Amino acid sequence: MANNQWDDEKVEKLLHSVPKIKDERSSTDILERLKQDERLKQTRRPKMKRWIPSIVAVAALLVFSLLVPSMIKQTNTSHEIGSESLQTNDDFSAKRSMDTDAEVEESSIIESNDAVEPAAFSIRAMMESHVLLLEEAHDALLLPIGLVHEANVVPVTFILSSDEVDENQSDSVALYNKYAAVIDEVGYGFDEYHPYKGEISVSDNTVIHQLPKDHQYDMSTATISVYMNSMKATFTDQERFKVVDTEDKPLAFDYVGEEMADSLEIRLPYFKYTMPSGKVYLVPYENGDSSTVTEALLAMKHAENDIVEEVVPEGVDYKVEVSDEIAILTFDESVDLNALPQNEALEMIEGFMLTANNYGLQIQLNNTEQEHYNKYDLTKPLPKIAGANPIWLP
Incomplete structure (x- = not known):
């Protein structure tokens, strides 16, 4: 702390020993020099005429009045087009490609871009x-x-x-x-x-299923039930069905206890x-x-x-x-x-x-x-x- 005080005192004495600088020029001389200095000469800016903003405002209003009806018309047209599009989609048939992903894969109606759907189908029904x-x-x-x-x-x-x-x-x-x-x-x-394995034919409203020896439809009650129910759901325009072997002889399923019905009802x-x-x-x-x-x-x-x-x-x-x-x-x-x-x-x-x-x-x-x-x-x-x-x- 003592050294710092000594330094301060020394610096102060040195400053006092510096000769004082005085400007002996008169104020008139200084003013004349300033007038002759190019850096202080500036070009005077023209005043902004107050009527220009008014013209700009009027022009903006005119442009706005022209644009608004056009925008409204375009908006209404867009709504009309959208409404017509929705109506068209609801009234006419659509063509779609089958997508086998997740839920769409089992869509109740799968449409094709390559096939024309009957005109009676509406989108809502499909x-x-x-x-x-x-x-x-x-x-x-x-x-x-x-x-x-x-x-x-x-x-x-x-x-x-x-x-x-x-x-x-x-x-x-x-x-x-x-x-x-x-x-x-x-x-x-x-x-x-x-x-189905084997051959399917029809005669006198009866579906005839000729089965090979290794058909496996009679492995259990469950497999027989699936087979019969699928036949009924598939050949809905026929009345009966029967199974035959490769020699066209009536075939009895091997699983004991299951009776073969011949009705497709x-x-x-x-x-x-x-x-x-x-x-x-x-x-x-x-x-x-x-x-x-x-x-x-x-x-x-x-x-x-x-x-x-x-x-x-x-x-x-x-x-x-x-x-x-x-x-x-x-x-x-x-x-x-x-x-x-x-x-x-x-x-x-x-x-x-x-x-x-x-x-x-x-x-x-x-x-x-x-x-x-x-x-x-x-x-x-x-x-x-x-x-x-x-x-x-x-």
Whole structure:
């Protein structure tokens, strides 16, 4: 600290010993020098005329007035185009390519860019419906087939363009023999099961299946059940079927205790079957005694296992009576279909339609708050069905 003070004192003495500098010039001389200094000479800026901002503002208003109507017109045009596009998509057929990823792989209707779909199909029907109506299928050929998933049979109706197939070979057997081998079952999420081993033919409304010795369809009760149910879901336009050996002799399955039925008739109620991807199909499933349409429709309220689910929401009760080939289903309490999730309401309606169709009947629903729902007029018997779970075959 002492050294620092000494340094300060020394510095102060040195500063005092420095000679003082004095400017002996007069103020007049200094002013003259400053006037002659070029660095201090500046060009005077012109004053901004106050009327220029006004002109700019008026011009901006004129441009804005011209642009606004054009922008409004363009916006309205865009809305009109968008509305027309939506209307077109809703009213006309669409073409799509099958995508086998996850949920899209099992889409209820697969469209193709290389094939023209029947004009009656609307986008809404394709995306949501589990049935193909008879009035929708007049320009197409149908290939029903029972696809298999974990020993459960799911009836699917593949839709073919009529100009791709010879009309003389349009029955289910001819179509099966031509197309079964090219269907990508695994791509749709199903097990690889078709085509059947051996040869399939038809005679007098009877499907004849000639089996090789190593067919393995009779390994157990389960394999026989899958085989029979898939036959029934595949050859829906035929009445009976029989199995023969390579010498065309009647063939009895080896598994003891299983009787081979020769009828292709399906008399079962429909339930909801959900694939691992979340895709839903409606399937006929045994549930107690269903020898009559009334028993089958009432059985739809309760599933006996967790393989399938009811399409009838819990708490919805109804009565059934049959009159003039119409199954009349009347809800005990008025049902607001719009209050149900859209998919569930549609699954219930189409489940009723498919079940009644198994007995050769149409169905009419009474005591609903809506007179129309989706594509259905609920004031009269619902339309006849051409197939279940439709898929457009590329």
